[in-house]
Amino acid sequence: MDKPDTQALAASRWMDKFGGRGKLIQILIIAFLIMVVLPLCADIFRLNLYGKYLTYAFVAAGLVLCWGYGGILSLGQGIFFGLGGYCMAMFLKLEASSPENTAIQSTPGIPDFMDWNQLTELPWFWQPFHSFTLTLILIVAVPALFAFLIGFAMFKRRVGGVYFAIITQAIASIMTILIIGQQGYTGGINGITDLRTLMGWDIQTDFAKYVLYFACCGALLLCLLAGQFIINSRYGQLLIAMRDQEDRVRFSGYDVANIKIFVFVAASVISAIGGAFFTLQVGFMSPSFVGTVASIEMVIFCAVGGRLSLIGAAYGAFLVNLAKSSLSETFPQLWVVAMGALFIAVVMLFPRGLAGLVDDYAGPVRRWMKETFKRPQPAPAVEKKTAPPASNTSPDSAPILSAQESH
Amino acid sequence: MTSPILLAVEGLTVSFDGFKAVDDLSLYVERNEVRVVIGPNGAGKTTLLDLICGKTRATDGSIKFKDTELTRLAEDKIVHEGVGRKFQTPSIYENLTVFQNLELSYPKGRTVFGSLFFRRTPAITARVKEIAEMIYLDDDLEKSAGLLSHGQKQWLEIGMLLIQDPELLMLDEPVAGMSVVERERTAELLNRISTNRSVLVIEHDMDFVKDIAHKVTVLHQGKVLAEGKMDDIQKNERVIEVYLGH
C-alpha cells in the first residue's frame, strides 16, 4: 500500500474515535453556527442570551450520556449545574466583597448576605474560593464527588430506573431547601448576586461578554467531542449493551455499577461546567436552578433534541430556550402550556426528538443526493474492508437508532 | 498436581421467604466433564446456576471453584475466576452487531477506563473471527444481533462466553426452541468446546442429553435425587417416578 492510503486510514481511524467523519462535520457545523453565524446576526444583548441557552446544552449533553445511552434518568441534574454555578459564584462573590467594597458592613470583607445574617467571619467551606485555581478545580471536583457518592450508594445497591429518578429528584428538593434555609452561608433564595469582576476584569462589559460567550462555545464543543469519544469507545458500546441486557454485561465480567457511576459522574461534570459558564454570563446564581422544576426542564431540553444524540441535545436546549424566551415575551400565559404540551408530544409523538426527525427525513435526502451526485470514490470501500465494524461509521447506522425504541 | 474437581458445591441452601428452592445440595464437577442437570420444573435447576454465578446469594453452604469460595464473590469477579453462564432466554445485545457482541465479551478493557481507551488489535479481530466460525456465524459478523434467528442468538451467546475462555461453562437450556438441525449442530458445538473445559448444562431434551452428557444429575425439590451415567439414571425408579414417568 502506498503512503497516502495509510495516512487516510489513520485519519479515518482517528475520526472513528469520535463517531466518524459525519459526526465531526456536524460538530463543525455547530461550531460554525454558534461561533460565526450567531455573533454576526445578533447584537451583544441577544448573544449573551444565546450564551445562557448554550449553558443548558451542557446539561442536555450530559443527560444524553447518562439517560440516552446509560438508561439512567437523573431528575437531579440541576444539582450539578447549580454546584458548578455556585462554585464559580462563590469565587466571584469573594472578589466582589473586598474589605474596601464592603466597608459599610459591620464585618467588612465578607459577602453582604453573610453580614445581614450576623455572620462575623467567612465559613470554612468558603475559604478555598479565594483562589481561582482551586475554584476551577472545585467546579469539577465538587459535583464529581457528589455524583460519585450518590452513584456509588445507588448503583452498588442496584437502585435504578424509576427509583433512581425519584431519589435524585428528592435530593434536588433537599438541596433547594438547604440552600434557601441556610441563607447566611448560601445567600438563600436570592442566591449569590452582584457579581461584577473576574480577577479584576469587569465581566459586564460588552467585550467581556463576547469573550465569555466564545469561551462557553469552546467549552461546549470540547464537551461534545469528549461525549462523542465516550459513546464511540468500547465503553459507549457497553452502555448500550447494558441498557439491553444488564445481566449479560454483568456476567461477561464487567462491574456494572462502576460503568453507571462513571457515566453519571461524567454527565454531572459536564453539567457543572455549564453551570459555571452560566454564572459568568448571567452574573449570578440562585437556588431556582437546583430545584426539581429546573432539573426536569433540563430533561426536556435533552428529550426534544433527541436523547440519543449529543449534537441533537445541544440544538434542543438552544431551541427550547429560544422558544421559551420569545413565546414568553408575546404570550406569557401560553408558554407554560406549550412547555407542558412539549413534554407530552416528545414522549408520545417523537421519542427520538429532533435528531430522530432529522434522521428520518435526512436519510432519504442524503441517499438521493448520493445517487444524483455520484462520484467515483474507491477509498472508503477499501477502508471498510480493512477496518471492520467500527462502532458507528455512518451517521445513520442502524444499531444506534434502533436502540431508541427500548425506552 | 491440581485436583480433578473443578467445582465443589456443598450443603448449598437458599430460601425465599421460607421456601427452600435449593436445599442442602452437594455436587461435584470434574475438569473437562460435561455434566447435565435435569429435573422437573421448580426443581431448582436455574436457581443452582444463579447461585454459582452469583446472581442469587446462598443462605447457607459453600461453592468452591478451584480453590476459591464463590458464595461471597461479586458477579464480575466470579466471571474473572473463569465461570461463564448462558441464560435461558438468549441474552445478547440486540442493538449491536454480532462482531460488537463478541468483541464486547472479549476479556480486555473491562474497567471503565480500560474500556474508554480500548484499542482493537489484529489479535482481537482474529479471535472474534475464530469464535464466529465456531458458532456458525462467520458470515453474519456485520448483522445486527437483533436480526438473528432464535437458534443463532443462542449460539451467539455461547460464543460470547467462549471468547472469554472460561474453565466452567454453564448453559441453561441451550437447545430450547431449536430446530432439529440446529440441535444437532449445537450438540456438535458442545462436544467440540468441552475438550478443554467443564460444562454444566440444564436441559429437558433427553435425546440431546444423551448426546452430550458424561454424567447426569437429577434434581427434585431442591435436592439431588440421583446422579450417574444417563443409562443408569434412566433405569432409576425414583427418577422415573418423579420425572420421566410423566
Next chain:
Amino acid sequence: MGGYTGEELTAIFLMQGFSGLSLFCVFLLMALGLAIIFGQMGVINMAHGEFLTLGAYITYLVSYLASDTWPFLLDYYFPVAIALAFLGTFILGYLVERFLIRFLYNRPLDTLLATWGLGLILQQIFRSVFGPREKSVVLPDWLMGSFQASDMVDIPINGVMVVALTVVMTIGVFFLLYRSRWGIKVRATTQNRAMANAAGINTEKVDRLTFALGCGIAGVAGAAFTTIASTGPTTGSLYIVDTFLVVVFGGAASLLGTVASAFGIAQSQSILSFFLSGSMAKVITLMTVVGILMFRPQGLFASKVRR
C-alpha cells in the same frame, strides 16, 4: 429540653403528634392514590398533585356556591363536595388514561415526563380559570374551633375530620384491593397481563378504572386539604416529591408500607420541627429517608421475592 416541665413535655408530644397527624393525612391520602397507580400499574403520575388541586378547587366551588347562593346549605356542603371532588378527578383520570397513559405502559420514565407535562398544563388551566390568587373555602361552623382536651392540649375539629376521612379512605382502598373481586382483577392484571386477558378479564378496563380510582382518591385528598390550607394553582405540586418518597419508602406495592412510611415521615418531620427550624426538620427527615432507601432500595415493606 429547654426547661420544659414534664407535664409540658407530654403536652408537646401530644400536640406535636396531632399536628404530625394532619401532615400524615395529607401524605397518606395523596400516597394512597399514587401507591395504586405506581405500585399496581408501574405508572409514575407526576400530575398527581394537580389532581389534588382539582379536588380542592371543586370543593372551593361547592363551598362558594353554598355560601353565595344557598347559605342554608353551608353546614352540609362538605360531604357533597367530597363526592363531587372524587367524581371530577375520577373522570379526568379516566380520560387521561384513555388518551395518554394507555400508550405508555412499560415505559415508566416516559409516563413520568408526559404526566409532568400534563401537570404543567393543568396548573396553567387552574391559573386561567381560578386566577393566581390562593382560594380559601368557607368552612361550615361545625368544622371550626377545637375541643380542649386539657389545659394545654387543644384538638382542632377539622383535624379530627381529616383523620377520620383518611381512615375511611384507607380501609376502603384496602378492602377494594385485597378483599373485592375487582381488587383480584387489578392484581391479576398487574402480575400477568396476558394470563389475565386469557382468563377473561378486560384488562384495558381494569387499567382505566385503576388509574381513575387513584386520581379520585387524590381528589378526596384535595377536599380534605381545603380544611387545613388554601388552594392555589401549584398547591398540589408542592407535595409531589415528598409523596413519591413516601410511596417508595413504604415499598411501592405495599399498602401497609405506605401507611407506615407516611406516618413515620410525617411524625418525624413534625416532632423535629419542634426542636429545629421547619426547613431543617424537613431536610433531615428527607435525607434520612433517602439514606435508608440507599440501603434498602426495595422500601420498608417489600418482601424478598425470587428474581
Next chain:
Amino acid sequence: MKDSKRKTQSTRRRLLAGLLALPAALALANPVFADDVNTTGLSVTDDTVTVGILHSLTGTMAISETGSVQAEKLAIEQINAQGGVLGRQIKIIQEDGASDWPTFAEKSHKLLEKDKVAAVFGCWTSASRKAVLPVFEKDNGLLYYPTFYEGLEQSHNVFYTGQEATQQILAGLNWAHDKLGAKTFYLVGSDYIWPRTSMKIARKHIENVLHGKVVGEEYYPLGSTQFGSLINKIKLKKPDLVFGAVVGGSNVAWFKQLNAAGLTFKKQPMLTISVTEDEVLGIGGENVEGLYSSMKYFQSLDLPGNKEFVAAFKKKYGDKAVIGDVTESAYLGPWLWKRAVEAAGSFDVDKVVAASPGMEWDNSPHGYLKVDDNHHLWMRTRIGKWKADGQADVVWESDVIKPNPFPKGYQ
C-alpha cells in the same frame, strides 16, 4: 395704565394656569425638544416617552404582583390624561419576569439595552430586585421598586417607594409596647431575607430599646402549610405578642390553623408586617378578624388623596378590587418619576435622580411623603385592625418617619 394692568392680569392668570396644569403649561410655553431632554439615548420622541413595567405575570409570584401592575398602569393612564410628562405621552412596554430571577435580569437587560426605556416600574421580591440591580447600575437605568423590604440597600439607580424595615417595624413595636403593654414577643417569619432581617431589627429593638423579651423566633420555608408545631410552641410560651412576617400561600394555612387551634387574636394578640388587603382576600376576613398590621397604607384610610385613588382604581378594575400597601406604593412610582422629570426638565437618568431628593407630596394616597437623599421615602406608619369584611380600622398613626435603610445599632 389700562394696558399694563391687563398685562399683569394676564401674567397672573398665566401663572395660575401654569400652577394648575404645570405640564401642559410647560409644553405650551416652553416647548422642549427630544434632543434637549434626552441626552442618554433613551427612547424619547417629540411626543412620546417609553417606560417599562417588569413584574411576574406567570408563576408563583403572579398573585402578588398583579396589583402592582394594575396600579402602575392606572397611574400612567392618569398622567397621560393630564398631558403626559414634559408634554409627552407615556408608552408602556410590559415584560414578564415569570417569578424567575434570571428572567427578571434578562428582561431588564432587554428593557434597558434594546428598548432604552426612560424608567422601569417593577420587581416585587428582594431576589428579583437583587437580580436586576447590577443591570440597572451598569446601564444607568432607573427603577421604581414598590415593595416594603428589608433595607440594607441604596442605589443611585433605584427609588424605593415602599417602607424599609425600620419604618414599618419600630413604630409598630413601640405601639404594641405602649398600647398593648407587650413585654414578651414571639417572632415568626417565612424563611428568606426580608423576614429574617426584619426579625433581626425587631429583636434588637425589643431587647435594647423596649427592654422586653423575645421568647421564640421561627422561620418556615416559603410555601409551607404545616404550622402545627409553631402553634404548639406559641401556646406553651404564651407571649404577649406574636410578631409575624409570613408571606404568600403560607399565610392562609397559618391563620386557618391558628384559628382551628383555638388561638383567636383576642386570646393571643398578633401584629404582622406582611398582611395587606391583598393577603386578606386570600385568607378570608373571618380568619384575621382582630389581627393587627403595621403598614403605611390601608385601603380604608380617610384621606382625600386616597379617596380619589380608590375611586379611580375601582372604576378601572371593578368594585371587587382591593388595594394593598404594595399596590399603593406601585401607584406612587410613575407619579414620583413624573414630578422628578419635570423638576429636572429632562429624562436624563442622572438629572432625574438629582432632582428627586427633597421632593414632597402632600396628598399622596397615604398622605404626606418626602423623597430622602437615600432614595427612600419619609412617611407615616399606621396600625390597622382587621375586620371580617377584609378591611382594616386604622387604630393608630405615627409621625412622619425618616427612612433609615442602614440602621445603626440594628445590624
